[in-house]
Amino acid sequence: MNGDVYEGEFKDDRANGxxxxxxxxxxxxxGSWKDDLKxxxxxxxxxxxxxxxxxxxxxxxxxxxxxxxADGSLYDGVWVNNNIEGHGxxxxxxxxxxxxxxxxxxxxxxxxxxxxxxxxYDGFYVEDKxxxxxxxxxPDGxxxxxxxxxxx
Numbered sequence: 001m002n003g004d005v006y007e008g009e010f011k012d013d014r015a016n017g018x019x020x021x022x023x024x025x026x027x028x029x030x031g032s033w034k035d036d037l038k039x040x041x042x043x044x045x046x047x048x049x050x051x052x053x054x055x056x057x058x059x060x061x062x063x064x065x066x067x068x069x070a071d072g073s074l075y076d077g078v079w080v081n082n083n084i085e086g087h088g089x090x091x092x093x094x095x096x097x098x099x100x101x102x103x104x105x106x107x108x109x110x111x112x113x114x115x116x117x118x119x120x121y122d123g124f125y126v127e128d129k130x131x132x133x134x135x136x137x138x139p140d141g142x143x144x145x146x147x148x149x150x151x152x
Contacts, residue, residue, distance in 0.1 A: 008033065031056070046070075054079065077102070100125070123148065 077088015
C-alpha cells in the first residue's frame with residue numbers, strides 16, 4: 001500500500017466514472033475516470049494552492065482548461081497531451097498578459113502581448129520569439145510596424 005486513496009466508481013476492477021483520488025503527497029484529483037486514467041472533466045489540486053480545472057484525455061490535460069500556479073500565474077485555454085497548445089490567455093502576477101496561440105508551451109503563431117507599463121506587441125511568434133509581421137507600441141506613442149526575425 002503506497003498511501004494513495006481512491007474513492008469512487010469502479011467498472012471491471014478499474015476506476016471508471018466519477019471519483020476522488022488522494023495522493024499521499026497531499027494533492028488530489030476530483031473528476032471523471034476511464035480505465036484508471038483521468039478522462040473527461042476534472043480538477044487537480046496541489047498543497048501549494050495551484051490547480052488545474054478542465055478536460056483530460058487518457059490521463060493528460062487535453063482540451064479546454066485553466067491552470068493556476070502557486071505564484072499567481074494563470075493560463076486559460078487549450079491543452080494537448082499536457083502541453084499548452086492552441087489558443088489561450090496567460091496572465092503573469094506582474095501584470096503581463098499574452099493572448100494568442102501556443103505550441104508545446106511556447107508562444108507560437110499570432111498573439112497580443114501587453115506589458116503593465118503600456119507597451120504592446122501584436123504579431124507573430126515562433127518558439128517564444130517575435131518572428132514575422134508585428135507591431136510593437138511604446139507608451140509614448142512610438143511604434144514599429146514591420147517584420148521581425150528571431151526576436152529582433
